[in-house]
Amino acid sequence: xxxxxxxxxxxxxxxxxxxxxxxxxxxxxxxxxxxxxxxxxxxxxxxxxxxxxxxxxxxxxxxxxxxxxxxxxxxxxxxxxxxxxxxxxxxxxxxxxxxxxxxxxxxxxxxxxxxxxxxxxxxxxxxxxxxxxxxxxxxxxxxxxxxxxxxxxxxxxxxxxxxxxxxxxxxxxxxxxxxxxxxxxxxxxxxxxxxxxxxxxxxxxxxxxxxxxxxxxxxxxxxxxxxxxxxxxxxxxxxxxxxxxxxxxxxxxxxxxxxxxxxxxxxxxxxxxxxxxxxxxxxxxxxxxxxxxxxxxxxxxxxxxxxxxxxxxxxxxxxxxxxxxxxxxxxxxxxxxxxxxxxxxxxxxxxxxxxxxxxxxxxxxxxxxxxxxxxxxxxxxxxxxxxxxxxxxxxxxxxxxxxxxxxxxxxxxxxxxxxxxxxxxxxxxxxxxxxxxxxxxxxxxxxxxxxxxxxxxxxxxxxxxxxxxxxxxxxxxxxxxxxxxxxxxxxxxxxxxxxxxxxxxxxxxxxxxxxxxxxxxxxxxxxxxxxxxxxxxxxxxxxx
Numbered sequence: 102x103x104x105x106x107x108x109x110x111x112x113x114x115x116x117x118x119x120x121x122x123x124x125x126x127x128x129x130x131x132x133x134x135x136x137x138x139x140x141x142x143x144x145x146x147x148x149x150x151x152x153x154x155x156x157x158x159x160x161x162x163x164x165x166x167x168x169x170x171x172x173x174x175x176x177x178x179x180x181x182x183x184x185x186x187x188x189x190x191x192x193x194x195x196x197x198x199x200x201x202x203x204x205x206x207x208x209x210x211x212x213x214x215x216x217x218x219x220x221x222x223x224x225x226x227x228x229x230x231x232x233x234x235x236x237x238x239x240x241x242x243x244x245x246x247x248x249x250x251x252x253x254x255x256x257x258x259x260x261x262x263x264x265x266x267x268x269x270x271x272x273x274x275x276x277x278x279x280x281x282x283x284x285x286x287x288x289x290x291x292x293x294x295x296x297x298x299x300x301x302x303x304x305x306x307x308x309x310x311x312x313x314x315x316x317x318x319x320x321x322x323x324x325x326x327x328x329x330x331x332x333x334x335x336x337x338x339x340x341x342x343x344x345x346x347x348x349x350x351x352x353x354x355x356x357x358x359x360x361x362x363x364x365x366x367x368x369x370x371x372x373x374x375x376x377x378x379x380x381x382x383x384x385x386x387x388x389x390x391x392x393x394x395x396x397x398x399x400x401x402x403x404x405x406x407x408x409x410x411x412x413x414x415x416x417x418x419x420x421x422x423x424x425x426x427x428x429x430x431x432x433x434x435x436x437x438x439x440x441x442x443x444x445x446x447x448x449x450x451x452x453x454x455x456x457x458x459x460x461x462x463x464x465x466x467x468x469x470x471x472x473x474x475x476x477x478x479x480x481x482x483x484x485x486x487x488x489x490x491x492x493x494x495x496x497x498x499x500x501x502x503x504x505x506x507x508x509x510x511x512x513x514x515x516x517x518x519x520x521x522x523x524x525x526x527x528x529x530x531x532x533x534x535x536x537x538x539x540x541x542x543x544x545x546x547x548x549x550x551x552x553x554x555x556x557x558x559x560x561x562x563x564x565x566x567x568x569x570x571x572x573x574x575x576x577x578x579x580x581x582x583x584x585x586x587x588x589x590x591x592x593x594x595x596x597x598x599x600x601x602x603x604x605x606x607x608x609x610x611x612x613x614x615x616x617x618x619x620x621x622x623x624x625x626x627x628x629x630x631x632x633x634x635x636x637x638x639x640x641x642x643x644x645x
Contacts, residue, residue, distance in 0.1 A: 121203035147215030153197040156219040161229035162190035162469040166460035224254035231470040235478040243273040264342030265350035280587035305356030308557035333372035389424035397464035403429025417500035436499040440536040445473030513553030520553035520578035522570025563587035579606035
């Protein structure tokens, strides 16, 4: 994984000192909240319902044991003993005191971490495939290019005050595991007919109030022009994006209103101009970065056999493990979705354990997923049973990846000042319902996502089943959506009809699941059955 050089460390240390002074002035009353707000947001600090919330960057979701231990220590020392892993492959703390924040940032800086550009109208945390560098189906490891984009976008003077926040994702496989087309810019590393490796650019995706799937803007950008083309995309947006209306300020609105052809034409014009300016980082810098992402020292000839005689372990392997490019190894996902638990939450003790297991069994490397779980990317198959036993003993052995219990949920009205409804209790009740009725394994892949407001931090538009909490005359009301997907066959969910109470939405999800079980054909996922039979059979069952 990437290691800071002296410039990285100096920039982060300087930002800590700068923020310490800003926070001191705010606490002493020498700065108003209106003056302080843009400064704290540049450092990932939000003011929520009950306390400050701090969002910590985890670039492309990759971190090591030392960093995970520090995240656990921060949870214990400055929060209430836990952290919340988010859909941006980050972590956030919900009970932060302003007077502690500079000390937290200083602690993060000791382990090459920060909270810079995790908020505000700038380029946010660059996301990627959680299996990058390990997956058997990827073309190349996309993380060196994600890191190059991170370095380019950090403190970029032209893009620190964009019309609205901006999110970039980089993947390198046909299978999209990172919701690439639902980003402002989605980049897929591809190979053209001549066998050359380059990047396909999808621009103008996003969820929120107006969900849109990013259209393909350019099929092939040479990798040695990747940054230049990204800069061209941002420049056109920065020039014409709406600043008079925050609800129409995202790049998806600009691409939609201009039309993808006109937007692409303007990007090509800007791209041609930028090519004459020679802004691309030198090849030597990319090669330097690539060295940090070299394969670990895999054991040659490691056994490919796994003893699956323990049925609980066999189920976990089936559901939570993914094929690895190296014989004798496998990629294992640790579910942070125990039955009745809060999706994405991990206690300090659990984080310490995951750090130790990552160090012992996965070459000191872990990944945060956009589905709020943790991945150990490089596990020797011979060690897998021992690893699972340790996870299971700590309450981290749930075999529910991509099932109806593996719910994505935002913090909702329990914490967020923007939310209209609670997400966490709904997620807890649904997981308890399906664990209790025994349908989870029978249903197979069924991705359920919950947001507590239209901002869609829970990705409800992209759920096979999505739930959106809204305010209806002062009461929490939950809309049910069906048919969303964040993968390579990206689609947006459609609202079934009138909303439900908290208990009513749990019943509605159960009824939708029963329609699928009754109607599915051989090999069909819930999503496949929905696409084949349409909305009507579900509406009839749900609304009677």
